Amino acid sequence: MITFLNNKINAALVGSWMIGWLWLLNPVDAIAQKAAPANQGRSSAEAAPLSQIQSLQLTSQAFRAATKRVMPSLVSIESFGGSSVKAGRIGGIRKQGEGNTTGVVISPDGYILTSTFNFIREASVVTVKTSQGDERVAQILGRDDTRKICLLKIDDVAGLSVPEMQPAEDVKVGQWAISLGVGYGDQTPAISMGIISAKNRVGGRAIQTDANISPANYGGPLVDIQGRLIGICVPMNPQSQAVAAGVEWYDSGIGFAVPVDDFAKIIARLKDGQRVLPAFIGIETGPAEGDGMEINGVSPDSAAAKAGVIKGDILLAINDQPINDMLRLRQILNRFEAGQEISISIKREVAKAEDKAEAKTGLKKIKLVLGSVIDLTPKEPGEQQVDKPKVR
Amino acid sequence: MIPFNFRLIKIFCVLGMLVACLATPVVAQPNQVATGSLQATIDRAQPAMVKVFGAAAGKVEGVATGFAVSKDGLILTSQGVFLDGKRVRVVLADGSEHTASVLKRDRQRQLALLKIEAELPSWFELADKPITQQGDWVVAICNAFKVADKAEPISATLGIVSLQSEMDAKLTKRDYAFRGELFLIDAITSNPGAAGGAVLTADGRLAGLVGKIINSSETNTRLNYAVPCNVLHAFVNGDENASNTLAASELLAEKKEIGELGIQVFLMGGRKSPAYVDRIKRGSPAAEAGMKADDVIVSINGEKIASVKDFQDTIKTLPVGEEVLLIYKRGNGLIRQKLVPAAKRKRK
Structure with missing residues (x-):
């Protein structure tokens, strides 16, 4: 963490560009919606221009209005019991997923989305407190490990407030973003503001923001300046699929939320209690001479092994998209999940060719169904428990 | 830049x-x-x-x-x-x-x-x-x-x-x-x-x-x-x-004199497991309130009871006669219960 902050301060010397930036952003965004006619940030002949501080103060009003609007849809989640999945620290976080965490209501009858990070300790009892103050025991239904979210259900509730959503295609890089979470222990959420830094991160699953994202708001909403839901805050790191990967970037200016338009596609599966797993192909790769990547090893029983990929093959493309380095391979695999079919193009030594056509070109296209790491290591500690809540 | x-x-x-x-x-x-x-x-x-x-x-x-x-x-x-x-x-x-x-x-x-x-x-x-x-x-x-x-x-x-x-x-x-x-x-x-x-x-x-x-x-x-x-x-x-x-x-x-509620939690799961009620002492405030074995205590006076350890730490601080609000889970429901700790009875 310290390294990060240090960098930020070093980098601060170039940061002064922001003054002009705020001026530009205000009119198109907060001010236009909430407090003043459009174009006011840039002076016109009739209206006196707002000073920088006046326009900042108007954005504060907008932040509060946005917070107020989404608040009824926030729930506070508590977990009881459970132990640390992994000993030691992850990114400086000593005890992972403890304390109050946040969730977002997505249906009036009690379906709630939150981050899987909040259940990293495999709590045996989970309770949810709605903004109306009702407290219920929650069932953990399905989870999506590629998006780090899971679905909770509480019973005997009706008329819960569902947030309005900002369609993902309308989300613009540079627009305001506000993260909310009750993780500091209050019923009132803490808020943090920032902008949308990028879209289509981590295999197209996440939106990146520089609002503070941390264990205090994982599972909470990232909203726009009107209080509409952009996504659910989650820890993410494009380099790793581990459940806590990304937490080392907490409050660093690199934060992620999974956008809302994806939810509809997966929600039905999560309601069924299904688990969406990251894709695992089962190959070890290294640089090749020329195009592609050389396959240095194939994990037994993996998707690649089942499809007949062998050591020494050169991986040229996945679904016709060329692969030339590890990063590209990971980026492309990130777009898929376990169970999906892909086609891979490989080049094989002529001596190992299986038929004449292949021997002629050395090229081969193979269809394979992606597996998951869990298929191979079913006994990995702490993997099965979160699927089905252990309620006595 | x-x-x-x-x-x-x-x-x-x-x-x-x-x-x-x-x-x-x-x-x-x-x-x-x-x-x-x-x-x-x-x-x-x-x-x-x-x-x-x-x-x-x-x-x-x-x-x-x-x-x-x-x-x-x-x-x-x-x-x-x-x-x-x-x-x-x-x-x-x-x-x-x-x-x-x-x-x-x-x-x-x-x-x-x-x-x-x-x-x-x-x-x-x-x-x-x-x-x-x-x-x-x-x-x-x-x-x-x-x-x-x-x-x-x-x-x-x-x-x-x-x-x-x-x-x-x-x-x-x-x-x-x-x-x-x-x-x-x-x-x-x-x-x-x-x-x-x-x-x-x-x-x-x-x-x-x-x-x-x-x-x-x-x-x-x-x-x-x-x-x-x-x-x-x-x-x-x-x-x-x-x-x-x-x-x-x-x-x-x-x-102040510390009282008791008459709740014994299940200790075999270790101090980190949830505070499952193992036994309720007969005639105690908890017994009169109808608490039973297998209830799970989740909160006392608004303080979260995440584990046996939390329960044990908290229970040591409750004075006789001062009402406490206890929340426990039974089945899929949460029950709020006010209890008044009683003076500890000495063993005969």
Whole structure:
């Protein structure tokens, strides 16, 4: 963490560009919606221009209005019991997923989305407190490990407030973003503001923001300046699929939320209690001479092994998209999940060719169904428990 | 330059801002600089800011930030062991160095008031009521990582007020001595050397003092918090007894007779497992309330009971005759139950 902050301060010397930036952003965004006619940030002949501080103060009003609007849809989640999945620290976080965490209501009858990070300790009892103050025991239904979210259900509730959503295609890089979470222990959420830094991160699953994202708001909403839901805050790191990967970037200016338009596609599966797993192909790769990547090893029983990929093959493309380095391979695999079919193009030594056509070109296209790491290591500690809540 | 800027919305420093004046015409207009820009706010604040140097303790450097609160040499900073050394040095905005004496400290709120024998060029007024609310923009001026030396201006960081709260009720209650009102900000200030810095409203009024580095026991992340101006006002203007009375009432509480509810939790699962009821003592308050084996206790008096350990720790503090609110889980429901601890019966 310290390294990060240090960098930020070093980098601060170039940061002064922001003054002009705020001026530009205000009119198109907060001010236009909430407090003043459009174009006011840039002076016109009739209206006196707002000073920088006046326009900042108007954005504060907008932040509060946005917070107020989404608040009824926030729930506070508590977990009881459970132990640390992994000993030691992850990114400086000593005890992972403890304390109050946040969730977002997505249906009036009690379906709630939150981050899987909040259940990293495999709590045996989970309770949810709605903004109306009702407290219920929650069932953990399905989870999506590629998006780090899971679905909770509480019973005997009706008329819960569902947030309005900002369609993902309308989300613009540079627009305001506000993260909310009750993780500091209050019923009132803490808020943090920032902008949308990028879209289509981590295999197209996440939106990146520089609002503070941390264990205090994982599972909470990232909203726009009107209080509409952009996504659910989650820890993410494009380099790793581990459940806590990304937490080392907490409050660093690199934060992620999974956008809302994806939810509809997966929600039905999560309601069924299904688990969406990251894709695992089962190959070890290294640089090749020329195009592609050389396959240095194939994990037994993996998707690649089942499809007949062998050591020494050169991986040229996945679904016709060329692969030339590890990063590209990971980026492309990130777009898929376990169970999906892909086609891979490989080049094989002529001596190992299986038929004449292949021997002629050395090229081969193979269809394979992606597996998951869990298929191979079913006994990995702490993997099965979160699927089905252990309620006595 | 521009690709680096994703992070830099919230943080910039005065040196950079001077460059910005030249580069950004919006800011360069003289009337705005004078009447309503952050640059004016920060420029005005700098003469009242000081760098504080004390004794290093182990790996922790004895560095903090401070700010003037009177013309005649009163300086507010953060309390810490670095003030216990032979000499505390204060470096003013003009680079001049002065020896400071420690006038008073508040260990509950982690504040210290210093005095130097010199006139200060500028100082902050302390309001006796909070002047910020959630969502307000604030500028934190603090010397994190000792970036500024001698007469160099201290770094400014932009953020908003994330949450107004109370430490003893909500935050880090087990780990940390801080008590009282505070507010959280989303600028990153929890770094070495930053404590004691000034948190200003966008228009330059003093809103609070940058707190020390602490981790939240709820999330185990660092908190970026500030002590609000009204607390500072009370501290500077001599409300010294507040913390003492608090401690006294706590002592009193400890002398009370501790009662029992008659709940025995299931111990075989270890101290980290949830507090499942194993047995209810016959005739006890819990038995009269109808509690049964296999209920799970999740909260006592609003305190979360996450584990057997939490239950055991809490149960030791409940005085006889003082009603407690217990929440337990039975099946899929949560039941709220008021119980009055009874005097412990001695074994025959």
